[in-house]
Amino acid sequence: xxxxxxxxxxxxxxxxxxxxxxxxxxxxxxxxxxxxxxxxxxxxxxxxxxxxxxxxxxxxxxxxxxxxxxxxxxxxxxxxxxxxxxxxxxxxxxxxxxxxxxxxxxxxxxxxxxxxxxxxxxxxxxxxxxxxxxxxxxxx
Amino acid sequence: xxxxxxxxxxxxxxxxxxxxxxxxxxxxxxxxxxxxxxxxxxxxxxxxxxxxxxxxxxxxxxxxxxxxxxxxxxxxxxxxxxxxxxxxxxxxxxxxxxxxxxxxxxxxxxxxxxxxxxxxxxxxxxxxxxxxxxxxxxxxxxxxxxxxxxxxxxxxxxxxxxxxxxxxxxxxxxxxxxxxxxxxxxxxxxxxxxxxxxxxxxxxxxxxxxxxxxxxxxxxxxxxxxxxxxxxxxxxxxxxxxxxxxxxxxxxxxxxxxxxxxxxxxxxxxxxxxxxxxxxxxxxxxxxxxxxxxxxxxxxxxxxxxxxxxxxxxxxxxxxxxxxxxxxxxxxxxxxxxxxxxxxxxxxxxxxxxxxxxxxxxxxxxxxxxxxxxxxxxxxxxxxxxxxxxxxxxxxxxxxxxxxxxxxxxxxxxxxxxxxxxxxxxxxxxxxxxxxxxxxxxxxxxxxxxxxxxxxxxxxxxxxxxxxxxxxxxxxxxxxxxxxxxxxxxxxxxxxxxxxxxxxxxxxxxxxxxxxxxxxxxxxxxxxxxxxxxxxxxxxxxxxxxxxxxxxxxxxxxxxxxxxxxxxxxxxxxxxxxxxxxxxxxxxxxxxxxxxxxxxxxxxxxxxxxxxxxxxxxxxxxxxxxxxxxxxxxxxxxxxxxxxxxxxxxxx
Numbered sequence: 010x011x012x013x014x015x016x017x018x019x020x021x022x023x024x025x026x027x028x029x030x031x032x033x034x035x036x037x038x039x040x041x042x043x044x045x046x047x048x049x050x051x052x053x054x055x056x057x058x059x060x061x062x063x064x065x066x067x068x069x070x071x072x073x074x075x076x077x078x079x080x081x082x083x084x085x086x087x088x089x090x091x092x093x094x095x096x097x098x099x100x101x102x103x104x105x106x107x108x109x110x111x112x113x114x115x116x117x118x119x120x121x122x123x124x125x126x127x128x129x130x131x132x133x134x135x136x137x138x139x140x141x142x143x144x145x146x147x148x149x
Numbered sequence: 150x151x152x153x154x155x156x157x158x159x160x161x162x163x164x165x166x167x168x169x170x171x172x173x174x175x176x177x178x179x180x181x182x183x184x185x186x187x188x189x190x191x192x193x194x195x196x197x198x199x200x201x202x203x204x205x206x207x208x209x210x211x212x213x214x215x216x217x218x219x220x221x222x223x224x225x226x227x228x229x230x231x232x233x234x235x236x237x238x239x240x241x242x243x244x245x246x247x248x249x250x251x252x253x254x255x256x257x258x259x260x261x262x263x264x265x266x267x268x269x270x271x272x273x274x275x276x277x278x279x280x281x282x283x284x285x286x287x288x289x290x291x292x293x294x295x296x297x298x299x300x301x302x303x304x305x306x307x308x309x310x311x312x313x314x315x316x317x318x319x320x321x322x323x324x325x326x327x328x329x330x331x332x333x334x335x336x337x338x339x340x341x342x343x344x345x346x347x348x349x350x351x352x353x354x355x356x357x358x359x360x361x362x363x364x365x366x367x368x369x370x371x372x373x374x375x376x377x378x379x380x381x382x383x384x385x386x387x388x389x390x391x392x393x394x395x396x397x398x399x400x401x402x403x404x405x406x407x408x409x410x411x412x413x414x415x416x417x418x419x420x421x422x423x424x425x426x427x428x429x430x431x432x433x434x435x436x437x438x439x440x441x442x443x444x445x446x447x448x449x450x451x452x453x454x455x456x457x458x459x460x461x462x463x464x465x466x467x468x469x470x471x472x473x474x475x476x477x478x479x480x481x482x483x484x485x486x487x488x489x490x491x492x493x494x495x496x497x498x499x500x501x502x503x504x505x506x507x508x509x510x511x512x513x514x515x516x517x518x519x520x521x522x523x524x525x526x527x528x529x530x531x532x533x534x535x536x537x538x539x540x541x542x543x544x545x546x547x548x549x550x551x552x553x554x555x556x557x558x559x560x561x562x563x564x565x566x567x568x569x570x571x572x573x574x575x576x577x578x579x580x581x582x583x584x585x586x587x588x589x590x591x592x593x594x595x596x597x598x599x600x601x602x603x604x605x606x607x608x609x610x611x612x613x614x615x616x617x618x619x620x621x622x623x624x625x626x627x628x629x630x631x632x633x634x635x636x637x638x639x640x641x642x643x644x645x646x647x648x649x650x651x652x653x654x655x656x657x658x659x660x661x662x663x664x665x666x667x668x669x670x671x672x673x674x675x676x677x678x679x680x681x682x683x684x685x686x687x688x689x690x691x692x693x694x695x696x697x698x699x700x701x702x703x704x705x706x707x708x709x710x711x712x713x714x715x716x717x718x719x720x721x722x723x724x725x726x727x728x729x730x731x732x733x734x735x736x737x738x739x740x741x742x743x744x745x746x747x748x749x750x751x752x753x754x755x756x757x758x759x760x761x762x763x764x765x766x767x768x769x770x771x772x773x774x775x776x777x778x779x780x781x782x783x784x785x786x787x788x789x790x791x792x793x794x795x796x797x798x799x800x801x
Contacts, residue, residue, distance in 0.1 A: 030668040030676035030685070033756060040667070051533045057391050059535070062384040064730070064747055102535025109529045113520045117513035117542045124505035132493055132501075139490040 039079050046085055047072055049102050050092065059102060152217050155205025156296040162198035162253070163286040165191045169256075170279035177272035177344075185272040189260050192275050195282060196257040203250045206295050207237055216302030219243060219295040225308035225724050227695040235318040236309045241443060241459075242295035247322060248439065249285040251330040256282065259334060259359075266355065273341035274334075281333055284466045292459050308724035311696070317377030325370030325397060329435045331363025332400060335407065336432035339425045340474060343481045353415035353424065358788055360411060360428070364404045365779040371397050372772035383730035383745040385760050387659075387768055390539040392447045395518045396438030399511045403431040406507035408779075409500050417497055417562060419488035422478075423504070429474045434511070436467050446522060492564035499557035506550040513542050551605045551653070554646060555612035573619075577611035594662065602657025609650035613643050637785040645778025652771030658764035665760050671753040679761040681742060682706045683715075688755070696720045698731070701755070703744055705735070712742070719746045741765045 032040065044061055052063035052071075060068050060075075078088050092100050104110045168191035176184030206219075210233045215221040223239040238247040256278045263271050289295070309318075338356040342348050374394070379387045388394065407427040414424045441447055444460030491497040517534045525531055555577070559570055585604035589595040617632075620639075624631035666678050670685040677683075684704045691700040698718040705712040715733035722729060732745035740763050747756030 028671075028674050030670040030674040030757070033667040033669050033750075044665070049535075049537050051535065057389065057535075062382070062386060064383065069748075097531060099531040099533050102533050103537035103541070104532045104534055109524060110520075110532065113516060113534065113538075116516045117509065117546060120512040120516075121506065121509040121546060124509045125502065128501060128505050132498060135487060136490065136493070139487055 039076060042079055042085065043072060043076055046075060046079075046088060050089075051100050051102055053096060053100065151205050151208050151212075152214065152296040152298065155202040155209075156294070158198040158202040158205065159286060159290055159294075159296075162195050162202065162249075163283065163290060165195040165198060166279050166282035166286055169195055170276045170283065173272040173276035173279060177269045177276065180269060182268065185268055188272055188275050188279075192256050192260050192279065195279070196253040199250050199253040199282075199286070202296075203237070203246055206243060206246060207234060209296075210234060210236055213306070214302075215304070215306050216299055217295075218297045218299040221299050221303040221306045223306065223309055225306040225695065227724070228306075228309055228314070229694050231316075231319055232309055232314045235313070235322075238322045239309045239313055239318070242289070242293045244322070245285065245289050245293050245443065246295055247326055248330060249282060249289060251323070251326045252278070252282055252285060252333060254327075255331055255334055259337075263355075270341050270345060273344050274337040277337040277340040278333060281336075281470070284470070288459075288462055288466070292462055305724075308695070308722070311720070311722040311725060311727050311729045312381065314695075314722075315377065315381055317373065317381065321370060321373040321377055324366055324373055328363050328365070328367025328370050328404075329397065329400060329438065331359070331366055332404060332428075332432040332435050334359040334363065335428040336474070339428035340477065343425060343477050346481055346484050348414070348421040348425065348485050350415050350418050353411050353421075354788065356424075356428065357408065357411040357415060358783060360404065360408055360431075361779045361783055364401075364408055365776040367397065367401050367404060368772055368776045368779070371401060372769045372776075375772075376769050379765070380732055380734055383732050384758070385732070385743050385745075385762060385765075387765065390514075390517070390536050392518050393442055395514050396441050399514050399518075400431050400434040400438065402507050402511040402514070403427060403434055406504040406511075407431050410504050413497050413500050414488075417489040417491065418486075419491065419497060420501060421485050421488060422482050423501070425478065425485075427504070427508075429471070429478065430508070433467070433471045433474070434515075436463075436470060437515075440464060440467055441518070489563070491562065494560070494567055495564050496557055496560040496562050499553050499560050503550050503553050503557065506546060506553075510543060510546045510550075513546060514539070517542065548601070548605065551609065551649070554649070555608045558612060558616050558642065558646070574612065574615065577608070577615045581607035581611050589661070592662065596661065599657055599661040602653055602661070606650040606653040606657065609646055609653075613647055613650075617643065638782045638787075641778040641780070641782030641785070643778070644781055645775045648771045648774025648776075648778060650771070651767045651774055655764045655767030655769075655771060659762050659768070662763045663760060665758070667747075668757045668759060669750055669754045670757045671755075676757075676759060678759045679740075680707055681712065681761065683744065683759055685755075685757065691718070693720065695724065696722045696729075699746070701744075701746055701757075703733070705742060715742065715744045717744045717746045736766050738766065739763060 047060035048062075050060040050071075052058045052060050052065055052068040054065050054067045055063050058068075060071060075088060075092075078091070083091070089101065093105075098105060098107075104113060106114055169188055172184050172191055173188030176182070176186075176188055208214075209217045209220050210224055211230070213220070213224065213226045213233075215224075219240060219242050220236075223243070224233050224236045228236065237243045256275065259271075259274060259278065263274070266274070335356055338352065338359065342352050371394075374397070375387045378389070379385060407424065410420060410424045410427055413420050440460070440463040444463055446460055517538055521532050521534050555574070556570060559565075559573060581604055584607050585600050588603055589599045620635060621628055621631050624634075664679045666676065668674075668676050670676065672685055672687050675682055675684045682705065684706070686702040686704055688699055688701040691698045698720045700716050700718045703715040703717070705715060713735040715735060717733040718731040720729045720731055721727075730745050730747075732743055734744075735742040740761055743758075743760040743762055745758045747758060750756050
């Protein structure tokens with residue numbers, strides 16, 4: 010099919026008059042919102058790709074649908090909620106804060122605090138164990 | 150015949166790996182030199198036969214032997230030769246063979262470049278590496294044999310996944326594996342030291358060389374992969390926090406911590422246990438990555454459950470290696486001394502704080518990678534953890550580390566005075582803050598994130614400049630000779646740190662100032678993107694070796710002056726009838742121009758994506774600088790000189 014298209018294109022190309030290219034969407038403000046929204050959403054038929062980056066037909070359809078929802082005046086949150094209701098939390102690349110994801114969100118902070126706290130106490134204990142010495146420090 | 154030869158070579162390699170372990174450990178235990186020498190010979194034999202198996206598989210691909218199941222599944226007679234050879238590691242079985250071949254290569258490198266090591270220590274090191282070889286060779290022979298026959302043979306192969314038909318596939322996996330698997334040497338050093346119960350500064354120096362080489366490979370390998378994703382996937386992303394990417398990034402983070410911690414152990418004989426633990430972790434994370442990627446657990450927890458043989462094998466192996474290493478660690482840890490004393494504010498404490506942050510960051514990456522798997526396995530719902538999560542979590546973790554990076558190069562060993570440090574660095578700090586605040590305004594868009602990113606990059610740059618200046622002012626003669634005469638280790642550190650600055654600059658600029666347009670264009674149309682004008686001149690058919698392509702022709706101008714010609718393609722691979730987008734990129738120091746073809750949207754018009762990506766090349770240039778820094782540091786004469794002294798001492 011693509012080949013046929015290309016033949017047509019080739020035949021037509023001399024006849025075409027150059028023009029300023031049109032954006033795929035009409036309203037740049039809507040496109041910007043669509044982009045920021047779809048960057049946080051998962052393309053459900055892809056291996057691991059955002060809706061913004063995917064060129065799968067289903068992603069194309071979903072983007073068109075989101076564009077319509079934006080035009081209808083829905084807020085970003087309403088659109089995300091609508092998609093979550095339809096596809097589940099799986100569709101969001103930023104997992105929601107819930108009891109079962111609490112550890113996911115606080116974990117990194119806890120790790121850092123535990124690590125730094127552990128280091129602090131180890132160093133204190135270590136310095137108490139080691140005798141003082143007054144050698145000159147060397148510079149690397 | 151050749152595949153059977155490969156199969157036979159693998160069996161011999163397994164036997165020799167067993168011999169390598171048994172001879173080495175027994176020899177070390179009895180201080181028997183003949184046994185230890187036999188261990189070395191077995192290790193070399195193991196390399197010979199593993200390599201031979203690898204070549205046999207390569208030959209099967211070269212000769213299009215579709216009676217081998219693995220070849221039939223991953224190659225095709227129309228596939229160009231370089232991709233037929235790269236297809237050796239295009240699937241699971243071959244990847245594992247590459248893994249174990251790389252391990253054998255590192256093992257043989259150890260036998261060649263370790264004459265300066267005490268014989269008993271070297272034997273324990275080779276014994277440990279032999280155990281790992283046994284695990285992987287057994288895994289290949291019993292669950293992932295690439296030489297399995299397909300009877301009757303296929304007429305032709307099912308082809309290599311078109312995504313992988315790229316020069317990136319030829320270089321990225323071997324380089325990455327050199328890094329990944331290279332940490333097995335550091336692991337072997339750690340285990341050998343624990344077995345001997347001795348952790349000397351010498352030990353740290355030996356380990357440092359090997360670890361740095363592995364780390365360099367890993368750095369370059371990851372950068373390679375990122376660059377490949379950038380031009381191959383058609384949307385110009387360079388990092389997606391995909392589980393497979395994270396699997397290589399976690400060992401990198403811990404490996405980076407390890408080379409810094411080794412510095413403390415070598416210079417100050419301190420934090421030896423922590424260093425050993427990091428060496429164990431770095432390799433364990435390499436294994437974990439292998440498990441994640443190879444068990445199928447990533448695509449679906451359920452896929453893993455239905456065919457658990459491979460996954461369970463690696464999981465058991467993982468438990469054995471980590472469990473065994475940590476048990477040994479717990480048994481021997483009390484014997485290891487504390488080393489030199491240092492204050493709460495000193496270069497040691499700064500380096501260790503950054504170590505802790507790096508490990509916490511690796512932990513955070515692991516949490517994000519494994520969390521959805523656990524939730525799914527426990528039946529608590531399916532979630533996706535993607536870039537928004539990792540960006541939110543990772544950047545705040547890294548900020549204090551970057552700040553300390555600037556401080557640490559000024560801090561003195563043992564003890565340093567904070568006020569003195571502040572005075573030395575006040576200008577660097579002031580210049581960084583002011584520039585970071587004003588520069589985005591000059592460039593026409595200010596956001597807190599852009600400012601913060603620039604601040605981090607500038608802080609590394611200015612502290613490096615101040616440090617260099619202080620050193621060079623003490624010198625006589627020209628600045629250039631003084632610069633060249635600085636210690637290699639110091640030069641390496643500065644270059645690697647500036648690499649981090651370049652990397653952060655690239656990330657900040659491309660996130661902050663990227664211009665993207667999704668357009669609908671017919672031949673003849675022009676589009677104004679940023680300050681560039683893109684004209685869609687024409688599109689025509691272009692036959693490839695195993696695909697047909699539609700190749701578009703774009704001429705790019707800026708203020709009427711021609712800049713470049715870009716020819717993005719849309720390819721249809723004939724065997725798997727899979728469409729692929731081949732983006733056209735004009736790379737530049739300041740801007741990348743990026744055009745990719747989408748789908749045809751009507752009879753004449755195509756969906757076209759045009760990006761202007763500022764400073765994106767700095768991301769990979771930064772990675773290469775980090776690796777170059779590691780290389781410079783390795784040139785430091787102290788690694789060679791002292792090794793040589795010792796060698797002569799041994800002979801005398």
